[in-house]
Amino acid sequence: MEHKLYIYNTLSRKKEQFIPIHEDKVGMYVCGPTVYGDAHLGHARPAITFDILFRYLQHLGYKVRYVRNITDVGHLENDADSGEDKIAKKARLDQLEPMEVVQYYTNRYHKAMEALNVLPPSIEPHASGHIMEQIDFTKKILDAGFAYESEGSVYFDVEKYNKKYHYGKLSGRNIDEMLETTRELDGQSEKRRSVDFALWKKAAPEHIMRWKSPWSDGFPGWHMECSAMGTKYLGEEFDIHGGGMDLMFPHHECEIAQSTAALGKETVKYWMHNNMITINGQKMGKSLGNFITLEQFFTGNHPLLSKAFSPMTIRFFILQAHYRSTVDFSSEALEASEKGLERLMDGYARLQKLTASDNSTVETDGLRAKCEEAMQDDLNTPIVISHLFEALKSINLVHDGKATISKSDLDELKSVFKLFIEDLLGLQDESAISGTNDAYKKAIDLLLNIRLEAKQNKNWATSDKIRNELTALGFEIKDTKDGFEWKL
RNA sequence: GGUACCUUGGCCGAGUGGUUAGGCACCGGUCUGCAAAACCGCAUACGGCGGUUCGAUUCCGCCAGGUACCUCCA
Known part of the structure; x- marks a missing residue:
């Protein structure tokens, strides 16, 4: 592949030449939406940014597998791995099945993306469809010794992980300080440390979205889906992981920790983050x-x-x-x-x-x-x-x-x-006449040719009438050197 | 408080150690029966104070203001 594409890698904080792991294939994972509400302008940014990358990599000749997930489980309302699941809450409020909420907003997301001419990804996996993979991934982390079970939930042991690897390498956070400052705050929690994050959560009795696991009936932690689905479809090592800057911490940091803990190696080569819309x-x-x-x-x-x-x-x-x-x-x-x-x-x-x-x-x-x-x-x-x-x-x-x-x-x-x-750039002609049939266009041309004749005869009354009435109908008429142009 | 980043002409927004970003708006002009469009011309901007340098908007330091992350967020 003859090119010199440079992309900014958040890991190194500089632009690096893009060299894929495999000769002619690129694996790319981007965090998609949590489908519990309509997409807003902010959601359009990563979608469009990575759509451009997707298109450009293909233009360079790569065969690209682009995975963009749908988060439909595990994303909790607030911090500390407590609070209600976002999807479940919306379902409760709207008196719907959680999967009805998911389907409804997924459809609307797709519609908006299509309108923006964002190409569909190669694979769009749902977190809820990959519970087994997430359980397996959690097992691997437990087996590696970087997680612990507590009251039916499983938590990632950040302190232990950080002794061998580096927790905070992506976001530049100083984990030692975080460990220091949070030490005394714990105790009551199921977690050993407040910096620890859930890999699996035991479901409260009233919780609808629940699956069986070796530890409890429950659901996976939010960060788990990306590790599990990313490696499932793109392999243990893949090229690009993207998402919004606001996901850098904790989401992507935790993802790195999970994958590194489970697999013993770095999964992602280039981390890319789009900035926010203000x-x-x-x-x-x-x-x-x-x-x-x-x-x-x-x-x-x-x-x-x-x-x-x-x-x-x-x-x-x-x-x-x-x-x-x-x-x-x-x-x-x-x-x-x-x-x-x-x-x-x-x-x-x-x-x-x-x-x-x-x-x-x-x-x-x-x-x-x-x-x-x-x-x-x-x-x-x-x-x-x-x-x-x-x-x-x-x-x-x-x-x-x-x-x-x-x-x-x-x-x-x-x-x-x-x-x-x-x-x-994926810019499309949006003018109302694109797609309308030829006969219609010719009819307008005919009218404007009559106007042109009138103009040539200096019959301004007729020519202005045609122009004004077409304008009133929404047409835009432009005279050119030797003719006219129009659009609707 | 910790960490990172930002501050560009009326607005949005690139970029660079010395040469035009671009878009939009404004103004003037060309063209046109008129209008629209198009074209041409037009802003010599880089938060403040120091420093490095032959030369800084661009590098360094300080100050001011702002933002993001540190809790869910694309």
Whole structure:
């Protein structure tokens, strides 16, 4: 594989060249949603970030197995491995079977992802469907001596693990201090230390979501599913593990500990974390209650939104910032993205209609290389987009008859635009006319040709009437040098 | 309190030890019957104070402000 893709590895805190464990295959695991509520803007970020990576790795020629899980059990309401299961709570409140809640929100998540043109992963395993694997994984950790049973639950022994390995290597946390400060606080708990985390929890009698295990009727701890499912589908060692920065600790730290304890080796080579989306400078999240769901964006049904924003606008907005930067949401910023995207997509449509000349007076060389270079620099999509906007100027110049382009340059430009806009950035034409039939389009063309004739005869009354009435119906009419363009 | 990070022109947002990011908005111009679109031009920005350097927005230190994680969160 001839490339020099660099990605930022949270483990080393620097950009590293991506070299897969296996020659031509890449294994990639990304933490998916806990399905107890609608996906919000924050959920779109990792989905889109790793969608870009998924697409780009495939573009480089890798066969990628992309696993993104659905958390439908084990994710507890609050800390200290107590509290109610999120799914079970929602089910109780809505008087539904837990699996009804899971199905409902999974369907809605899929719908939102599809709207955002996020490709489905290769495998989307549910935690509840992998209880056996999680029990087996827990056994391995017990056998290795890094866990203990207490009152029917099993806990990970962080202190013991840390003596042999390094708990805190991902998040940079100093575990010795954590052990020091928490020593006296324990005692009452089933856990030896408050830093210990549950691998298996015994279910209280009223708890509906429960499975049999050697230790008790209960359910797996939250961190367990990713270790169990990741290694099941990607092997004991795989290339990339992704997720939001907020999962770094404790979730990913615990995952590393579990896998290392059970297997005696590092499972993941590259850890990647996307940054958060903020709103008024603060993280958008469930706990703060300051989130806006994707559906609210699509419908405009939220006090902070000036209008509805299309899925592609959301996608473009996210891609205009680097995935490791925070990006501050505002209606104003989204409107700016919307306009920029429209201009880019109009230019892309226009590109298809350009006619070639004998030679080029515009510079198209190097666009492909520059875009590739930006992608290879830790997926720098904002730079890719800026290059595309630069190239857009050439397209418009040719379109206006102020410049010419040769056949080969035109073909190259079309090819690069398709590759980056459609295939890699995953931006789709959302205009209402795409997909409608030819007869309809021809009818509009006919009307506008009549208008053109009227214009040529200086019959402004007729030409304006046609334009105004079409405009009133929602069409956008643009006169060009020797004709017209329209869209709905 | 611990740890990490951030502070770029009206807004969003890249990036770099000395050369234009890009988008949106504004203003001026070209084009046009008008309009729209398009094109051209237009901002010489990098929190403050020191230091290193021939030269720092970019490196170092201090200060100010902000954020994230340390409990569930993408």
